[in-house]
Each structure stands twice: as C-alpha cells, then as structure tokens.
Amino acid sequence: MRRRLTAAVLMLTLAACTTPASPSEVRPDAQGEAAFVYAQNLDVVTDWDPATSYSNEVIALQNIYETLTVWNPVTKKASPRLATSWTSGADGKSWTFTLRPDVTFHSGRPLDAAAVKASIERTMKTDAGASYIWDAVETIRVTGPLTVTFQLKYAAPLDLTASAAYAAYIYDVSAVDQVKDGKQDAGSGPYTVDGWRKGAEHELTLKAYDGYWGGWDRPHYRTVKFRVVPDPRRRWELLQDGEISFVDRLSPGLYRRAVRTPGVRTADMPSFNTAMLLFNTERGPLRDVRLRKALQKAIDYRGLIRALGGGAVPASGIVPEGLPGHQRERLPRQDLAAALQLLQQAGYGPGGRPLTLTLTYAEGDADQKILVTRLAETLRPLNVTLDSRPMEWLAQWERGKQKAQDIFVMYWWPDYADGWSWFGNVFRSGKPPVFNLTYLKDSKADGMIDMLPMLNVTDPATAKKTFHQLTDRLLDVRAAAVFPWVVNYQRAYLGGISGYDDNPAYPDVVFVYDLRPSA
Incomplete structure (x- = not known):
C-alpha cells in the first residue's frame, strides 16, 4: 500500500523558456472522441484481484469497481454509492445496508445482496492486502434481495469501512478468478477493462460500460487511458502538448509555471x-x-x-x-x-x-x-x-x-x-x-x-x-x-476538463465518470 508514493514526489527545475499555449483537451481519436489520459511515473497494475490489491492500481480500480459507500469530503461522512441507505443498531454492532436496484456487474450478472455477502466474505478469507478492514465483522446475512445485514464482534463505523479505498470493493465472485491477466474484470463501475499491456508505456485502457446504472445521457469520457511516463519533464511536456490530460503531482516550481500556463488548470490542496x-x-x-x-x-x-x-x-x-x-x-x-x-x-x-x-x-x-x-x-x-x-x-x-x-x-x-x-x-x-x-x-x-x-x-x-x-x-x-x-497535492490538468474534485480519502484517484469533457 505504501509503495505508490516512493517515487512520486518530483523536484524539478526547467530552463526559462516561452511556454506554448496548451490545448484544452486531449486530441480526439479516429472516432472523434477524446480519451481521458492519466500519466504517472510507476506501473499502474501490480495486482488485479480487487480483494488483495493494495498498491498503485487503486487509481484504475476505483473507476472499475465500486464500494457500498463513498467518503464525502464536504460532509466528512460516508455517502451513498452502491448502497442507497443504511442503519445501525444503538450499540453500533448491527448494520443493515439497502442496495441500489438494477445494478449489474460487467459480466451482466445482478449486483444484489447475495453478491455483496459473497464478495466481502471472499475478501475476508484472503487475509491479504487491506482485508483487515473487515476484522470487526462476525456474520453477514442476506435479509432481502437488496438488503444485507452485518453483525459485528464489536462496535465499529462500518459505513466508513465500506468506503475504504482498498478491500471494500463489491465484485462478481464468479468472474474474479479470471481477472489475473487483465483481459477482463469483475466490477460494476462506469468503466471496464479494454486492454492491458504489462510493462508498456501505454499500459491500460478502460472503456465505458454501457449498462452502468448511472447512465451515459450527458457528456462523459468513454475511454480512459493510463500511461506510464517516468521522466517528469516529459510528463509536463506531454500535458502541454495535449497528449495527456492529468498529472498527479508537480514540483513547486512546475506548479507555479502551470498556474500561469494557458489551457492548464491546477488544483492545490492538503x-x-x-x-x-x-x-x-x-x-x-x-x-x-x-x-x-x-x-x-x-x-x-x-x-x-x-x-x-x-x-x-x-x-x-x-x-x-x-x-x-x-x-x-x-x-x-x-x-x-x-x-x-x-x-x-x-x-x-x-x-x-x-x-x-x-x-x-x-x-x-x-x-x-x-x-x-x-x-x-x-x-x-x-x-x-x-x-x-x-x-x-x-x-x-x-x-x-x-x-x-x-x-x-x-x-x-x-x-x-x-x-x-x-x-x-x-x-x-x-x-x-x-x-x-x-x-x-x-x-x-x-x-x-x-x-x-x-x-x-x-x-x-x-x-x-x-x-x-x-x-x-x-x-x-x-x-x-x-x-x-x-x-x-499540486495537480495539473487540461483546461477543457471540468468537474474535477480531489477526494483525499482516495489518494491520486480521479473519478473519471464525474468529469465533463469539452465539446
């Protein structure tokens, strides 16, 4: 888990030069659609299993898989995701989650209470990665087609646990054993795996899941690409050239330059x-x-x-x-x-x-x-x-x-x-x-x-x-x-992108479905 930032902090100096105006959006592909391209300096995927993943791939998996809840940085509480509501007993040891109806996995199978029970129980049994987040859970019961009840050994904030960046994913257990080669996934999120080339610069491509419960009736990115560019100078140049959309971290010097660069937006937050x-x-x-x-x-x-x-x-x-x-x-x-x-x-x-x-x-x-x-x-x-x-x-x-x-x-x-x-x-x-x-x-x-x-x-x-x-x-x-x-965090991204909000509970994750590409 703590690997991701070992080489992510960049202290760069660039020779003084005239900064060219940046395009506002990544150049479109042959079909006329622009992809969202996320560039970082390390390989994206080291573990495809959503139960045991505990490293860089969180930036991709949070767009492929979903959790019962998501942490809201405005309210500082858990908000609905796959679960629309939840209740807890007075002693904090019993929690019941009501699920969103008509959700399907990318396999086409329904995401129901039985699927929630099966995926979390499998994650607990792996005893790997961040599976310890579920240590308080004693039993999980299906109490209705779309309701699942957790009985805990001791009181715990299970609504927060269910929003964790790791090991809280709900996935299709019947498909998860086939995800290891990166040719498919077992998620329910807005994007599904389209191609993975281990060790390549253009490592991972995701495509829109047409059956996503959130729908696609407004402007969205339908393609997401993850590109490995170890050289920080080159990442900055690619952003200016419109070859990539988003850089997760800039040095203070580069950040000051980005703030002044036409066509580039910046985000700065603890x-x-x-x-x-x-x-x-x-x-x-x-x-x-x-x-x-x-x-x-x-x-x-x-x-x-x-x-x-x-x-x-x-x-x-x-x-x-x-x-x-x-x-x-x-x-x-x-x-x-x-x-x-x-x-x-x-x-x-x-x-x-x-x-x-x-x-x-x-x-x-x-x-x-x-x-x-x-x-x-x-x-x-x-x-x-x-x-x-x-x-x-x-x-x-x-x-x-x-x-x-x-x-x-x-x-x-x-x-x-x-x-x-x-x-x-x-x-x-x-x-x-x-x-x-x-x-x-x-x-x-x-x-x-x-x-x-x-x-x-x-x-x-x-x-x-x-x-x-x-x-x-x-x-x-x-x-x-x-x-x-x-x-x-000091981020930079192309000016044609709107809707980006940094959620500190999910370090370096961009929830691409929430973004609005330029026309």
Whole structure:
C-alpha cells in the first residue's frame, strides 16, 4: 500500500523558456472522441484481484469497481454509492445496508445482496492486502434481495469501512478468478477493462460500460487511458502538448509555471498523507527515550516546509486536519538547546561519545531526500552521524521487518477516512510488526487503540479525548516518531476538463465518470 508514493514526489527545475499555449483537451481519436489520459511515473497494475490489491492500481480500480459507500469530503461522512441507505443498531454492532436496484456487474450478472455477502466474505478469507478492514465483522446475512445485514464482534463505523479505498470493493465472485491477466474484470463501475499491456508505456485502457446504472445521457469520457511516463519533464511536456490530460503531482516550481500556463488548470490542496520518521524503540541506541526526544527537538520543521515549497504543509499531531483524531495546536518546533541537553544526558553530544544512526528512506523521493540531507546537517555539529540509505520500498519494508535500522522514513495515509488507521496500523503492538516499524510495545496505548472503533460510534466525545491522549503518549511520553509534514497535492490538468474534485480519502484517484469533457 505504501509503495505508490516512493517515487512520486518530483523536484524539478526547467530552463526559462516561452511556454506554448496548451490545448484544452486531449486530441480526439479516429472516432472523434477524446480519451481521458492519466500519466504517472510507476506501473499502474501490480495486482488485479480487487480483494488483495493494495498498491498503485487503486487509481484504475476505483473507476472499475465500486464500494457500498463513498467518503464525502464536504460532509466528512460516508455517502451513498452502491448502497442507497443504511442503519445501525444503538450499540453500533448491527448494520443493515439497502442496495441500489438494477445494478449489474460487467459480466451482466445482478449486483444484489447475495453478491455483496459473497464478495466481502471472499475478501475476508484472503487475509491479504487491506482485508483487515473487515476484522470487526462476525456474520453477514442476506435479509432481502437488496438488503444485507452485518453483525459485528464489536462496535465499529462500518459505513466508513465500506468506503475504504482498498478491500471494500463489491465484485462478481464468479468472474474474479479470471481477472489475473487483465483481459477482463469483475466490477460494476462506469468503466471496464479494454486492454492491458504489462510493462508498456501505454499500459491500460478502460472503456465505458454501457449498462452502468448511472447512465451515459450527458457528456462523459468513454475511454480512459493510463500511461506510464517516468521522466517528469516529459510528463509536463506531454500535458502541454495535449497528449495527456492529468498529472498527479508537480514540483513547486512546475506548479507555479502551470498556474500561469494557458489551457492548464491546477488544483492545490492538503492530503491525508503524512510523512513519518519511525524510531526503533526495541534495538540500538534509540532504545533510550532521551535520544528519541533529542531527535524530535533537532528537526527544523519550519525550514523543511520552506524547502519543500508548496509541496507540504505543517503536521499538527499525528492525524491530519479533516479527520477524527486531528489535534490542533500541536505544531512541533525545533529546539536545538533542548536536543543538545538530552544528548548530553545520555552521554553523547559534543565532547561525549559519537553517535551513529542508520536511516532508510524511499529511493527516488526528492522530498524525503531533502529531509534526510537537512537532518544530517543539523546533527553533525551535535556529534551525531546519520548513515542514510535510499531503498526501493519493498526492500526497505523487508529490512524494517527485521528491525535493522534506527529510523524508518515513510508515508502513511488511511485505508478509510478515520484517524484510527495511524494508531491501529502504525503504533499498535504486533507480531510480525507489519507497519509498526517503531516496534513499540505499550499495553496502555494498545488498550486505548482497541477502544477507538467502538467509541467512534457510541461516544464521539470520549473518542476525541482518547485520540488526544494517544497522541500525547506516543509523541511526548514514548517519543516513538516524528511527523514533519503533511503532503500537499499540486495537480495539473487540461483546461477543457471540468468537474474535477480531489477526494483525499482516495489518494491520486480521479473519478473519471464525474468529469465533463469539452465539446
């Protein structure tokens, strides 16, 4: 899941030149129709199975498959998608969803309550990807042709779970075993697979599903293409030439240029994607909480935000703004005097023992490289050496599972729009550690984390208090991590496209059906 952004952050400089006027729309094909062309720097599909997919392909699968609900960034609640309504019991342990009538899968089979039950049960049985989002579910019952009831082991916000970016898809279980080669899919969404060429630049093409329940009676893109263009300069040039429609991330310099470019629209908004430095609390020198606190004090938070231009905003606490669990007025500040004092108390610092810390970060991620470079410069006068190693994500993650570094740098965004994801996935004790790459074992924190899903449903006021207590404990008492920034997405797309809205619960996803192409 956390692979997608390891090479997506682009820090570019272009020589000064006259910017040509851009076309407002991608040039039409032989049939006179313009496709929506999404360009990114990594392969789109690594896993076609909607139950286990947990990576880049979310940008395509969210246009092919649908979930029961979708998170609404305006209301900050779940909204209807395949389910038109839902109710929950007073104890938050029973949920009934009423489905949209007359929906069919791309196979032509009906999407009914039995199909919902079958697809979610299959996803749960895979025990892979983000299938853990359904851990609260004890039973699923078909209570009518278009009604399905979930009985939970404990209270949980199932309407939010059902909107997750991963593992919440409803699919045709009778067709899903044939999706592995990318020749077909098992979805119900507005688009279906038209062609896939693994490893090719023009990797994936989707076409409109004529039987889509939303209909096609107004202007829509009937073709969607995903193109892999690793060179960021070339992606910008292709956008200006009208060869592609959308670029998911621009450097601050390029974004400023895009704002001034005729025929190009831009979007600039904070995400739910946080940068994190996770400290090894189990092995090595950072077992000493004084050293972890010293590192927290040493980071130049304001300087990093300036260095990243418009690509980041300050992080306050653990959970980003806009989600339950966000804590205002927790902006960290650099305090080198306090850092020096803590180092000296632990026997390090100038005149003390030299300290070397190993750090791993994402190869190709320019923002993380800036973080590492600036941190090394800050620590050097304090007699601390930073041994930093850029790594491809899977290799970094495997190393992290072996507890073989002092500091692990990575991004985190939630599976669904709730602050629990950071606490339950990143900080809760577990064997193997999976994403708890601080290796923290804190029974008190675990107890509070385990209560959050129930409290979110039954007692939001206490949930808010618990979120804040957890943030204080993990950052102040245990000093297990640092959150230096929240990623700020800076997009560019052709001016003939209207209807684009960035939904931070679905990182980098463009819901193409909602767009309006120019005439």
